[in-house]
Amino acid sequence: MIREQVGRRPHVEKSGFRWRGTEITRLEALSDAVFGFAITLLVVSLQVPDTFTGLMATMRGLPAFAASFALLFLVWLNQHRWFRRFGLVDGTSTFLNAVLLFVILFFVYPLKFVFQIVIAVVLGPAWYPNPDVDPLAPGQQPQMMLVFGAGYVAVFGIFLLLNLHAYRQRDALELDEVERFETRDNMIESGMNVAVGVLSMLLAAIGGPLAAPLSGLCYWLVGPALTINGFAARGARKRLRARLAAAADRAPPARPAPAAGD
Numbered sequence: 001m002i003r004e005q006v007g008r009r010p011h012v013e014k015s016g017f018r019w020r021g022t023e024i025t026r027l028e029a030l031s032d033a034v035f036g037f038a039i040t041l042l043v044v045s046l047q048v049p050d051t052f053t054g055l056m057a058t059m060r061g062l063p064a065f066a067a068s069f070a071l072l073f074l075v076w077l078n079q080h081r082w083f084r085r086f087g088l089v090d091g092t093s094t095f096l097n098a099v100l101l102f103v104i105l106f107f108v109y110p111l112k113f114v115f116q117i118v119i120a121v122v123l124g125p126a127w128y129p130n131p132d133v134d135p136l137a138p139g140q141q142p143q144m145m146l147v148f149g150a151g152y153v154a155v156f157g158i159f160l161l162l163n164l165h166a167y168r169q170r171d172a173l174e175l176d177e178v179e180r181f182e183t184r185d186n187m188i189e190s191g192m193n194v195a196v197g198v199l200s201m202l203l204a205a206i207g208g209p210l211a212a213p214l215s216g217l218c219y220w221l222v223g224p225a226l227t228i229n230g231f232a233a234r235g236a237r238k239r240l241r242a243r244l245a246a247a248a249d250r251a252p253p254a255r256p257a258p259a260a261g262d
Contacts, residue, residue, distance in 0.1 A: 013085075015178065015182055015237075016176075016178045016179070017085055017178070017179050017182050018085075018179065019084045019085060019087075020084075020085065020086055020087035020173060021083045021084050021085070021086060021087030021088075022084075022087070025083070025089050027089060027094060027097055028080075028083055030101070031076075031079060031097065031101060034101045034104060034105060035072060035075075035076045035104065037105070038072060038104050038105055038108045039069060039072060041105075041108045041109065042065050042068050042069060042072075042108060042112050043065070060128065061116065063115075063119045063123065064112055064115040064116040064118075064119050065112065067115040067118075067119070068108070068111050068112045068115050071111065072104070072108075072111075075100075075104065075155055078159055079097070079100065079159075082159070082162055082163070082166070085166075085179075086166040086169075086173060088165070088166060088169065088173075092165050093162065093165060096158050096161055096162050096165070097158075097162075099154075099158055100155065100158045100159075103151060103154045103155055103158070104155070106151070107147075107148075107150075107151030107154075107155075110144075110147050110148055110151060111148070111151065113135070113144070114144065114145075114148045116128060116135070117135055117136070117144075118216070120135075141204075141211070141212030142204040142205070142207060142211045142212050142215070143204075144212070145200060145201070145203075145204040145211075145212055145215040145216060146201055146204045146205065148200075149197045149198070149200045149201035149204065149215070150201065152193070152196075152197040152200075152219075153194050153197035153198060153201070156190045156193035156194050156197065157190070157194050159186070159190040160187055160190035160191055160194060163183055163186045163187045163190065164187060166183060167180070167183045167184065167187065170183070177240060177244060178237075178240065178241070178244070181236070181237065181240055185229075185233045188229060188233075189226060189229060192222070192225045192226060192229060193222060196218055196219060196221050196222050196225065199218050199221075200215040200216070200218035200219060201215070203215040203218065
């Protein structure tokens with residue numbers, strides 16, 4: 001399994017974050033099965049097409065499948081990193097992960113549906129699996145963005161709550177200053193994604209001829225927002241490490257333990 005291969009790596013990240021979860025829990029095993037099932041649902045058909053026309057119709061769905069798969073893999077990777085970093089399997093973390101798995105299964109079809117439309121807009125209607133059928137009736141575009149936004153906000157809202165829960169347990173987990181900084185940075189990134197999703201839903205709810213296009217364009221803000229936060233976090237991370245290094249240099253040397261019999 002992918003988790004077993006990743007688990008063989010050193011238990012300290014390059015950032016200095018120590019891994020506290022070294023064993024694969026039953027909740028993680030269930031998560032693997034759910035994510036695998038969700039990816040299976042993304043496949044247009046489990047049967048080999050009988051004709052070349054059917055094969056080409058299936059191939060037209062490949063870009064949307066790739067985009068949906070990439071987003072699901074990103075969610076899986078974030079969940080895996082959270083378990084490895086904190087190793088929490090208490091009631092709160094179990095409930096939040098259960099909600100996350102529910103959201104993933106429920107929104108897998110809306111996810112691919114939206115990506116199919118986006119790919120058709122970018123590459124042309126010929127890339128839609130069934131170009132002879134209009135996927136949206138007039139007035140349904142804002143509703144579609146509301147459904148997509150609800151799933152997007154739910155996923156990253158759960159990650160925000162998971163990291164907030166771990167941060168509240170920082171003393172029990174013995175998080176050092178670097179680990180606390182990284183946890184806060186993860187909360188900021190999740191909060192940015194939630195904010196973009198909420199903005200998109202608000203624009204879709206307002207309505208009007210530009211509601212759906214503007215609500216869809218909102219998600220292009222994710223890249224610049226995370227990039228700006230990344231540069232800011234990099235500078236803050238360097239200052240933190242410099243301060244910790246200076247404090248270590250000023251600290252008095254540890255006194256040797258007295259020999260036996262002294």
